[in-house]
Amino acid sequence: MNPATSGSVRDNSAEANRAFAAAVPADLLAAAHKQPGTWSQVFGADADEIFQFYHQAKYINEIAAAGKAEFPIPHYINVWLDYPAAELPQRQLDMPGIAYPSGGAVQKLVGLWRALAPSIDMIGPDIYADDSQFYRETMRAYHRPGNPLWIPETGRSDSFGKFFFYALGDGAIGFSPFGVDQSGWNILGDEPWGAHARNFALIAPMSREIAQLEFEGKLKTAVEEPGQTAQELDFGPWQATVAFGFPQPDGRRAPGTKDAHGAALVAQLGPDEFLVTGVDASVSFHLPGKLPWMRSEISPPSRVSIKMASGDRKSYGMATKLTAVFVFMTNRKLCGCGWGASSVPGDRLCRGVDVLILGQLLRELPTTEGICSWYELTESVGWSARKPRQQREKGLTLPETSSIVCDRQ
Secondary structure, eight states: OOOOBSSSSSOOSHHHHHHHHSBOOHHHHHHHTOOSOBHHHHHGGGHHHHHHHHHHHHHHHHHHHHHHHHSOOOOEEEEEOOOOGGGOGGGOSOOBTTTBOBTSOOGGGHHHHHHHOTTOOEEEEEEOOOOHHHHHHHHHHHOBTTBOOOEEEEOOSGGGTTHHHHHHHTTOSOEEETTOSOSSOOTTTTOOOHHHHHHHHHHGGGHHHHHHHHHTTOEEEEEOBTTBOEEEEEETTEEEEEEESSOOOTTSOOOOOTTSOOEEEEEEEETTEEEEEEESEEEEEEOTTSOOOEEEEEETTTEEEEEEEOTTSOEEEEEEEOSOEEEEEETTEEEEEEEEEEEEETTSOEEETTBOOOTTTTTTOSEEEEEEEEEEEETTTEEEEOOOEEETTTEEEOOGGGOEEEOOO
């Protein structure tokens, strides 16, 4: 529901005009931190729009309160935004009621809506502009104390796909592209929605864990923008360098993708344990002020390479079709572990002295195959790789001194 009025900035009936000429109600004055006066005296050029907002918000709040009295479920409203004129050329006049419906919870009024309509639990923006600055500013406007970030509608074309990762990084509880249902006709036409489908397929198997990590503030994302092919994510004792596009030769700047769609998600599972996934990106972990030594490459179709370089830039890597990669850095050992589809039961995963049990995190993947590679710290060259022995019946193992086993039986 988008409670607002189109075609006029406010109600101009005789009753409404009398109310407009009277004093501004005390509850609005308190919420807006204004001194008493008439609507025009208090709000000046914005008086008509704020008058319309006030009465709509009070009415909607009464309806929501009555509904909750009968059936106490969360209530929300979504919002037709106040877009820059250039974003909507058919409505070039930036006037409430013309450029956007008047009285709704647009960016400048969302705080007052929350104050005057407390029976509404969430207010979410419908974002149909794929300009990154506008998109992120809008999310910041609606992500505030007492109002969780939630995108009830957004564009379905591939140019909107990366905003899913922006939303996750900002703690969003929902992200809903509009018109993805196959009804035979859609107001947006027949344009495919490949990026959204890819993103949802990537996150769906771990959606519960992602929600928990977001709630705990342990999840960060990096999103590519034109000309910005690398970003740093700060996890305190650990730093993650995210680079977009391939190939990424050692020592050279990442090329980026042709349409700036790269993205990565990194979540901290423990002091030295991380979950990494994303689209057309690499993630390199390092200590603050130190060069990266371990890189996870994420590229379609859901392909991840785990690569770690020693001081002379020689590296050992392994790649398999994965949807995510777990990175473990415990004491003097580093482990990268991923999973891919197979007929191996899900409980036969990586396990060992310094390896996190993945059964809970992968409970929604009934068939998985553990594929692990371990690296041990040496004093002489920094991080160096030791390739496990191949044992088809007993799985992959390191020398006995490592006491870590990856069971693939």
